[in-house]
Amino acid sequence: MSSARDNILQRLRGNxxxxxxxxxxxxxxxxxxxxxxxxxxxxxQEAVHGEVHTLPADQWIDWLAKELPKRGLHQVLTGTGxxxxxxxASNIESCVFHQYDQPIESWKPELFSQIDVAITGSRCGIAxxxxxxxxxxxxEPRLMSLVPPVHIALLDATKLYQSFAEVIEEExxxxxxxxxxxxxxxxxKTADIEQTLAYGIHGPKQLITLLLV
Amino acid sequence: MNQYQAFYQRxxxxxxxxxxxxxxxxxxxxxxxxxxxxxxxxxxxxxLRFQAKGIRNRSLSRQAELLERLxxxxxxxxxxxxxxxxxxxxxxxxxxxxxAEQATSVVKGKSMVSEETDLNHxxxxxxxxxxxxxxxxxxxxxxxxxxxxxxVPAIHKNRFEVAELFQKFHPEQPYTDxxxxxxxxxxxxxxxxxAYADAGISGVNFAVAxxxxxxxxxxxGNGRLSTTAPRIHIxxxxxxxxVEKLSDVPPLLEILTKSATGQPITTYFNMISRPRQPGExxxxxxxxxxxxxxGRSRIRNDDELLDTLRCIRCGSCMxxxxxxxxxxxxxxxxxxPGPIGILLEPQRLGIDKVGSLTSACTLCGACGEVCPVRIPxxxxxxxxxxxxxEATPGDNGVPGTGALRSRSEALIWKLWKQxxxxxxxxxxxxxxxxxxxxxxxxxSNGWTRYRPIPTPxxxxxxxxxxxxxxxxx
Numbered sequence: 001m002s003s004a005r006d007n008i009l010q011r012l013r014g015n016x017x018x019x020x021x022x023x024x025x026x027x028x029x030x031x032x033x034x035x036x037x038x039x040x041x042x043x044x045q046e047a048v049h050g051e052v053h054t055l056p057a058d059q060w061i062d063w064l065a066k067e068l069p070k071r072g073l074h075q076v077l078t079g080t081g082x083x084x085x086x087x088x089a090s091n092i093e094s095c096v097f098h099q100y101d102q103p104i105e106s107w108k109p110e111l112f113s114q115i116d117v118a119i120t121g122s123r124c125g126i127a128x129x130x131x132x133x134x135x136x137x138x139x140e141p142r143l144m145s146l147v148p149p150v151h152i153a154l155l156d157a158t159k160l161y162q163s164f165a166e167v168i169e170e171e172x173x174x175x176x177x178x179x180x181x182x183x184x185x186x187x188x189k190t191a192d193i194e195q196t197l198a199y200g201i202h203g204p205k206q207l208i209t210l211l212l213v
Numbered sequence: 214m215n216q217y218q219a220f221y222q223r224x225x226x227x228x229x230x231x232x233x234x235x236x237x238x239x240x241x242x243x244x245x246x247x248x249x250x251x252x253x254x255x256x257x258x259x260x261l262r263f264q265a266k267g268i269r270n271r272s273l274s275r276q277a278e279l280l281e282r283l284x285x286x287x288x289x290x291x292x293x294x295x296x297x298x299x300x301x302x303x304x305x306x307x308x309x310x311x312x313a314e315q316a317t318s319v320v321k322g323k324s325m326v327s328e329e330t331d332l333n334h335x336x337x338x339x340x341x342x343x344x345x346x347x348x349x350x351x352x353x354x355x356x357x358x359x360x361x362x363x364x365v366p367a368i369h370k371n372r373f374e375v376a377e378l379f380q381k382f383h384p385e386q387p388y389t390d391x392x393x394x395x396x397x398x399x400x401x402x403x404x405x406x407x408a409y410a411d412a413g414i415s416g417v418n419f420a421v422a423x424x425x426x427x428x429x430x431x432x433x434g435n436g437r438l439s440t441t442a443p444r445i446h447i448x449x450x451x452x453x454x455x456v457e458k459l460s461d462v463p464p465l466l467e468i469l470t471k472s473a474t475g476q477p478i479t480t481y482f483n484m485i486s487r488p489r490q491p492g493e494x495x496x497x498x499x500x501x502x503x504x505x506x507x508g509r510s511r512i513r514n515d516d517e518l519l520d521t522l523r524c525i526r527c528g529s530c531m532x533x534x535x536x537x538x539x540x541x542x543x544x545x546x547x548x549x550p551g552p553i554g555i556l557l558e559p560q561r562l563g564i565d566k567v568g569s570l571t572s573a574c575t576l577c578g579a580c581g582e583v584c585p586v587r588i589p590x591x592x593x594x595x596x597x598x599x600x601x602x603e604a605t606p607g608d609n610g611v612p613g614t615g616a617l618r619s620r621s622e623a624l625i626w627k628l629w630k631q632x633x634x635x636x637x638x639x640x641x642x643x644x645x646x647x648x649x650x651x652x653x654x655x656x657s658n659g660w661t662r663y664r665p666i667p668t669p670x671x672x673x674x675x676x677x678x679x680x681x682x683x684x685x686x
Binding site: 004005007008009011012013015017018019020021044048100101102103104105108109112113128129131137138141142143146147163164165168169173174176177178179182183184185186187188189191192193194195196198199201202203204 | 270
């Protein structure tokens with residue numbers, strides 16, 4: 001295909017264009033306080049059908065121990081990092097913990113049909129749009145936040161940024177990105193039939209953020 | 214049948230379908246209201262539009278350089294880059310990749326560029342199973358229809374029509390016309406496909422040269438599944454989708470989702486920079502990007518028309534088009550319908566093939582006003598109309614320039630010019646037109662097919678104006 005490449009690039013170079021670039025300096029948003037960021041994140045996540053619970057940082061396992069059985073979520077997928085290890089050691093009644101410790105090829109059908117909920121951490125959050133930022137890795141693979149019908153994500157409230165642009169800048173994303181970076185705002189949804197919203201078409205039907213303060 | 218007749222026949226058919234018109238009308242009304250609610254402050258909106266235009270113009274001005282940088286970065290990251298000048302080249306390349314890996318089943322995320330190349334048929338003819346996984350696209354695949362809108366592809370179908378399709382193709386599922394239950398049914402059916410498909414094919418919304426990152430915008434999660442669950446991921450996109458920096462992405466993403474569906478952000482914004490790395494437990498082992506030209510580089514020949522390439526495919530122009538809202542996407546008969554289709558398709562496919570599309574515009578200006586990257590759509594559509602009847606086509610212009618020139622039309626305009634530019638002849642014409650105003654030609658086509666021919670006034674406009682107290686100028 002190198003000839004296609006050369007032909008295309010040659011045509012592009014042959015038609016050098018210099019278009020006006022009216023980029024304006026957008027005045028930065030008024031900076032929000034930590035409380036404002038928490039409020040905005042929560043409001044915006046709830047507006048897209050997400051659930052947010054603000055908890056003291058040491059109480060998330062207690063919350064899960066109470067809520068998972070109540071919600072009938074028994075088959076629990078965890079990662080192999082800190083979060084997963086703590087959960088595995090927690091002995092929550094009526095829950096069976098499955099660690100994502102094998103490549104997907106060896107257990108795809110089970111993942112797609114037998115897991116009730118996956119619990120992951122998150123990299124940071126965006127208050128302006130109510131967004132969770134995930135960078136899946138070896139310990140918390142990509143399909144965890146996608147395939148099970150419920151996704152519960154832990155988010156450190158001190159890692160709430162105001163805007164997406166701020167995240168890119170502060171986290172120095174321009175230096176390079178990992179395999180996959182995800183912005184998640186609410187549960188999976190569609191409006192493809194009569195513009196009527198329906199949740200959980202392919203990804204989780206419920207997205208629950210445990211915002212740790 | 215010439216292209217006008219074929220086009221008008223499709224329009225007639227659409228206009229006679231009350232159900233179709235109701236479906237479009239209610240969907241478009243809702244989508245416009247939601248968009249408007251996202252832009253409460255007009256000054257902010259205008260600032261954002263200028264910013265988005267600037268970013269896209271910068272990308273286009275340095276397109277060759279950015280594509281090379283994108284290729285270098287992606288290659289460093291382990292993503293394989295392929296170039297295609299024509300749809301056939303793109304399809305053949307994708308087939309080769311699949312064949313080399315003995316991949317026989319494909320799940321697809323939504324991609325308008327793959328509609329452009331008719332990829333599904335190409336692969337199916339070669340024995341590969343292709344499943345569209347976006348709910349709207351899946352519905353259309355069952356119905357064997359093309360999308361009628363670039364963002365909400367099955368907008369022309371109501372839930373009863375969808376329910377019938379599910380009943381026909383999935384008789385094992387109980388009949389339902391409830392939207393939630395239909396969605397649940399699609400989830401069941403498509404999960405099985407995701408669990409065993411060999412390859413996933415997706416489009417790309419932005420390709421970032423700086424970091425070698427492919428960005429996908431979606432709500433359903435099928436795009437993420439298609440690009441994560443199978444062992445091969447192939448992305449296909451037009452060469453104009455490259456942007457320079459990661460910091461270019463947030464403003465474009467914001468104005469894209471707000472303009473397209475009235476959402477501040479979509480559920481998922483999926484940024485892919487590498488195939489599966491050692492030790493990672495999921496994600497494709499291979500990631501490919503196919504860059505398609507298909508006429509795009511040629512569009513740059515024209516200083517005015519190259520604004521077309523700024524488009525970020527939000528669909529806002531069609532949502533606001535009075536013609537599109539009445540006739541729907543299929544009437545256009547091209548991959549891209551609505552104002553952007555009227556502008557893009559004749560440049561891509563030639564005026565001799567689809568130049569008649571330019572007649573489906575009232576020049577009301579709505580599309581130009583809502584376009585998030587300020588493409589002057591009405592002005593450019595008008596420009597194409599002029600190209601279509603050009604008397605002396607140059608060789609650097611739009612393909613098929615002058616193809617719609619009609620001798621009789623040209624003669625009438627020539628005659629009119631003779632009358633209008635000579636004051637004595639024009640005075641005589643005015644005298645005759647106002648005196649003989651009741652003698653009207655018995656034409657009954659075009660405008661007059663459903664409407665009476667208006668009778669000229671008994672006094673010319675200049676005289677009426679003078680009576681009202683306006684002076685000569």
